[in-house]
Amino acid sequence: MLSHRLANAINQQIIGEFSSAYLYLAMAAHFEIAELQGFAKWMRVQAQEEASHALIFFNFLTDRDGRPEPAQLDVPPAEFGSPQEVFKKVKEHERKVSEAIDSLADLALAEKDHATRALLDWFVTEQVEEQALSSNIHARLKLINGDPTGILALDRELGARTYVVPAPLAGRI
């Protein structure tokens, strides 16, 4: 069974992942209003991934006889700026999430909970990808520097993103 401390930390992470999903959905709505449907699609896929991350932790918690404790989600900002500003926020957000995952991994190691540590290995790798991806898109938006042709080309590219069920969630819901 999970320690009380680890169960609490995983519960917090579930709220964090659902809050991330909600943040990215808000960003999707922002882009839909701006008629940037490709950016919006990318954000919807991102939101779906975050909700999947929450479910992975949720399933792990119940598998280990932990008790999920629902709590209030973070409220996304009401206003977002240009695509470049939005992706700066995504980049900063993912950096914070990586720190949270690293702290969870530290705790799992300190408590010698190898099952939790093994699950967190997947998340540590996932965060490297998330940070690389958001940082790449942000860097490209800096180069585009608000040029409509560049924005529309990127919009087309980002619209091709599709949701893939993350490995730890495969075969479950």
Ligand SMILES: [Fe+2]
């Ligand atoms: Fe996540």
Ligand SMILES: [Fe+2]
């Ligand atoms: Fe993420």
